[in-house]
Amino acid sequence: MTIDTTVASLTVKPGELLSAARELGLAGRWDRALALLDAATADAPEIRSRILLTAAQTALEKDWFTGGDSARARLAVAERELPDGDWDVDFARLRHTYRQLLLVDGAPRFGPAGKDPEALGTLCRRAEALRDRAPDEGRRGWAAMYAGLVADNHFADRAAAHACYTAALDAAESAGDPLLAREALRHLGDHDHDAGEDGLALERWRRATALGAGAGAVPGTLSQQLLLAVLARDTGDPAGAAALAAEVARWADALGAAPLAAQARAFLSGADPTAPPPTP
Structure with missing residues (x-):
């Protein structure tokens, strides 16, 4: 069936749209997810900003598995739309910075060697601040997870990382977040x-x-x-x-x-x- 997109209109609940895009991104259908989000329009600023943030989050997932940096521009757009201090956009920025600092000469490097100590210190403090001001248990767990990743992969502090992963797993089980539990178990298993x-x-x-x-x-x-x-x-x-x-x-x-x-x-x-x- 062919639909004339010049005259057709369709109403979809924003929550369903965002959930569908997230699931496409999780499945590795990043370009399809981004195309869906880019095709969506919204008059309400709060809905438009969440669409842009979901697109940035999807790009982060794509970059992690493909090695690109498509999230940089999308994050900048989302940050302009969302108010200062929005937890989700600040966490997305933390994830992007974590990955960028992990790359030295284009390849992952674990530990602090060859990295800017000031940038690493700022990253660590940002992760801790996000954990302290998280609005719910699930997001507190994600901030703890990244505090652990920073300790593990940027500072080679295995003891601190293990404690953070354990806290993230506890939060995941409390909040019923299987993806957070998966992430925590993955890294605890590595230890x-x-x-x-x-x-x-x-x-x-x-x-x-x-x-x-x-x-x-x-x-x-x-x-x-x-x-x-x-x-x-x-x-x-x-x-x-x-x-x-x-x-x-x-x-x-x-x-x-x-x-x-x-x-x-x-x-x-x-x-x-x-x-x-x-x-x-």
């Missing part, structure tokens, strides 16, 4: 794996995989499957690990998640994706 607690890591990573799949997070579930491949290889099943990683690479290629596909292929060549890259 278990590093400590040689493979049984606990497997339990947490399996649960994280199921939570991500249940929430429709296709690229996130693939990245979680790669961690299960790591454990399979570490515990004596190299053939199973290789089969799982090969499928992760195939699916990631199909989605356009090039960094994840490259990580899976590196695993097939013997690399450990849970090991941080060499630090100068």
Whole structure:
């Protein structure tokens, strides 16, 4: 059926539109989600600003899995539309800054080496401030999650990060947020794996995989499957690990998640994706 878009009109509840776009983004259909949001019009400023913020959040997800920086411009637009101090747009900016500071010479670098100490300190304080002024338990948990990521991946402070991840998991269970629980379990499992607690890591990573799949997070579930491949290889099943990683690479290629596909292929060549890259 062909619809004449010059005369057709359609009314959709804003909440349904935003939910549909978020679910498309979680599924790795980032361009479709952004096209849907860009096609929406709203006279009410509060609805228009939420559409723009959702577009920025979707672009953040796209950038994480594709390696681009499409979120920068969309964040700037959302910040102009939303009032100063809006928690959600401030959190989106934190996520963008976290990722940008993680990249040194175009590649992820863990720990503080080669990074601006002042910028890292500001990032840490912003994460803590967002946690302190979060309007509900779920968002408090997300701020705690990113405080942990900052401690872990920018300061190499594993103890502080573990405490933040545990707080994020508690908040996720209290708020009923499967995506936050998935994120916290993913990183707690990484700590278990590093400590040689493979049984606990497997339990947490399996649960994280199921939570991500249940929430429709296709690229996130693939990245979680790669961690299960790591454990399979570490515990004596190299053939199973290789089969799982090969499928992760195939699916990631199909989605356009090039960094994840490259990580899976590196695993097939013997690399450990849970090991941080060499630090100068």
